[in-house]
Amino acid sequence: xxxxxxxxxxxxxxxxxxxxxxxxxxxxxxxxxGAADDGEEGxxxxxxxxxxxxxxxxxxxxAGKYPSGIVEGPDGNLWFTLQFTxxxxxxxxxxxxxxxxxxxxxxxxxxxxxPTPSAGPYAMTLGPDHNPWFTEFGxxxxxxxxxxxxxxxxEFSTPAxxxxxxxxxxxxxxxxxxxxxxxxxxxxxxxGSVNQLPIPHASGQPRGITLGPDGNVWFxxxxxxxxxxxxxxQFQEFAVETGNPSVGDIVVGSDGNLWFTDGGNQAIxxxxxxxxxxxxxxxxxxxxxFAIAAGPDGALWFTETSTNKIGRLTVAxxxxxxxxxxxxxxxxxxxxxxxxxxxxxxxxxxxxxKIGRIALP
Numbered sequence: 163x164x165x166x167x168x169x170x171x172x173x174x175x176x177x178x179x180x181x182x183x184x185x186x187x188x189x190x191x192x193x194x195x196g197a198a199d200d201g202e203e204g205x206x207x208x209x210x211x212x213x214x215x216x217x218x219x220x221x222x223x224x225a226g227k228y229p230s231g232i233v234e235g236p237d238g239n240l241w242f243t244l245q246f247t248x249x250x251x252x253x254x255x256x257x258x259x260x261x262x263x264x265x266x267x268x269x270x271x272x273x274x275x276x277p278t279p280s281a282g283p284y285a286m287t288l289g290p291d292h293n294p295w296f297t298e299f300g301x302x303x304x305x306x307x308x309x310x311x312x313x314x315x316x317e318f319s320t321p322a323x324x325x326x327x328x329x330x331x332x333x334x335x336x337x338x339x340x341x342x343x344x345x346x347x348x349x350x351x352x353x354g355s356v357n358q359l360p361i362p363h364a365s366g367q368p369r370g371i372t373l374g375p376d377g378n379v380w381f382x383x384x385x386x387x388x389x390x391x392x393x394x395x396q397f398q399e400f401a402v403e404t405g406n407p408s409v410g411d412i413v414v415g416s417d418g419n420l421w422f423t424d425g426g427n428q429a430i431x432x433x434x435x436x437x438x439x440x441x442x443x444x445x446x447x448x449x450x451x452f453a454i455a456a457g458p459d460g461a462l463w464f465t466e467t468s469t470n471k472i473g474r475l476t477v478a479x480x481x482x483x484x485x486x487x488x489x490x491x492x493x494x495x496x497x498x499x500x501x502x503x504x505x506x507x508x509x510x511x512x513x514x515x516k517i518g519r520i521a522l523p
Contacts, residue, residue, distance in 0.1 A: 164259055168360060189370070211490035216472070219269040219517045227259060229510040229517065231286030232499045237309050240266040240501075240508055241294040242517065243283035244273075245467065258282035258300035262307070262315070265517060267505075276315050278303060285338075285499070290330045291351045297325035297338055304338060304349060304356075320356045322347055327371040327381065327411070332393050337379050339368035346371070346381060346391055359395050366399070370411035370453075375418050382409035382422050388433050400437040402427070411453045416460045422476045423464055424449040430462060430475050442475060442483040449473070449487075453509075455502045457522070463507050465497040471498060472509060472520065490518060 179237065183441040221229060221244075228246040235241050244261040258280040276283055282300025289295040294307045303317045304325055320341035325347075331337040339347040344366055345358045361368060366383035374380045374390070381389045386407030387399045387403045402409065408426030414419045415432070422431045428449050429441040444451060450468035456465055474486045490497055495511035497518065502508075507520040 178245055181472065201275075212486060214523075216488065216491055217269075217519045217521075218491060218511065219265065220518070221263070221271050221515045221517065222273065223515070227261065227515050229513045229515065230284050230498055230512060231296060232501050232508055232517070233286045233288050233508050234501060234503045234508075235264065235288065235294055235307075235309055236292045239266050240503075240517070241286060241307065242499075242510060243286055243296050245282050245284055245512075247300070252330050262296065264313075269517075269519075274307070274313060274315060276305060276317070278317055281305070281317075285326060285328050287330060287336070289329045289336050290334045290353050295328055295336050297328050299326065299341075305338070306351075306353070316353065318349060318353045318356070320347060320349065321358060322356070326369050328380070329371045331371055331379060332373055332377045335372055337373075339371050339381055340368060341367055341384075344368065346379065346389070359391060359397070361389055361391075362397050362399055363389075370413075370422065372412050372414055372420070372499070374435060375414055378508060380412055380420050380433075382412045384408050384410070386426065388412065388420070388422060388431075388437075388439070390437075398437070400433060400439060401443070402439055403429065404441070405429075410451070411460075411464075413454050413456050415456045415462060416458075421454055421462050422457065423454050425450050425452065430464060430473075432477075442477070442485075444473060444487070445485050446471065446487055451501045452497075455500045455507070457502045457507070459522075460502065463500055463502055465500050465509055466494050467498065468497075470495055470497065472500070472507070472518070488520070492516060 209266040227244040230243045230245040232242040245522045246259045260276040260281040265271045278301045280300045280509045281298040284297045284299040286296045291411045307316045308314045324342035326339045328338040335348045350357045367386045369382045371381040389399045405427040409425040412422040432439045434441045449466040452467045454464040464473045471487045496513040498510045498512040500509040509518045
């Protein structure tokens with residue numbers, strides 16, 4: 163069943179080929195309780211003094227709209243989702259909003275309404291049709307923004323209970339994870355029927371998802387696994403066998419490997435297409451890495467929700483890892499999704515209704 167709407171009153175911003183954002187089950191409280199000192203640098207290359215400048219852009223309207231996913235559109239604008247109407251309220255499904263938006267490179271924001279009330283727009287990606295696609299964690303729908311048409315939002319109903327991460331697939335389709343339903347699903351980019359593929363681990367709780375360099379679809383599981391599924395629906399799962407793993411977002415690096423966030427182990431992980439996993443511990447304890455994006459220089463950029471930082475990881479050919487962690491200027495902003503464009507790193511600040519930018523050299 164389709165629903166379309168033209169330009170509305172709200173807007174939001176979204177990033178990456180990252181495709182998985184925080185689920186409704188593991189979101190930290192808006193109070194920021196338990197967060198580390200925002201200005202404390204916990205290690206890395208040269209501390210906060212080596213950090214590039216971070217510029218923040220405030221979105222219009224109420225604070226607490228919870229900008230979540232973000233992606234760069236073919237029009238050069240940044241597109242993002244606004245998951246909540248006001249603020250996140252634990253146990254109140256009605257708190258979900260139905261807005262998203264876009265921001266021009268100079269920082270001018272615009273807003274756009276999603277037709278379904280309490281849709282909870284969440285993760286975002288650029289589809290094979292070169293339009294932004296997004297998941298609706300609150301309604302179970304998947305949405306598309308047709309930029310050239312107005313823009314116009316079209317929603318596609320799915321059997322999914324909680325669509326989470328989203329990514330273009332290997333065959334002109336859009337793939338997404340169903341966090342609560344424990345499925346990996348796909349839909350043709352013309353909005354055709356949805357195909358559901360139950361993952362082998364009975365309580366894996368899939369989150370981030372991306373198209374791998376091997377032509378297969380890879381995804382993270384909150385239960386501590388990395389999954390792979392072929393276009394024909396054949397699964398294989400690889401367990402992170404140390405510590406207390408919780409795999410979230412996943413992205414393809416410039417080295418041809420898959421890189422992921424591991425919030426349980428406070429680490430950034432790498433998995434080869436053969437399934438060999440290596441993890442790199444983040445210097446700051448309790449960082450809670452969430453989303454990850456690959457930069458043009460081979461670096462991996464990621465958000466640290468609990469310590470209010472943006473991190474960068476580079477790994478030399480020798481295997482030596484180098485971290486840089488940069489505090490976000492606004493305290494307790496809860497940086498969430500992240501995307502790297504040709505000129506900047508952009509990220510959402512979910513608790514304070516802002517979009518952040520780091521200019522690339």
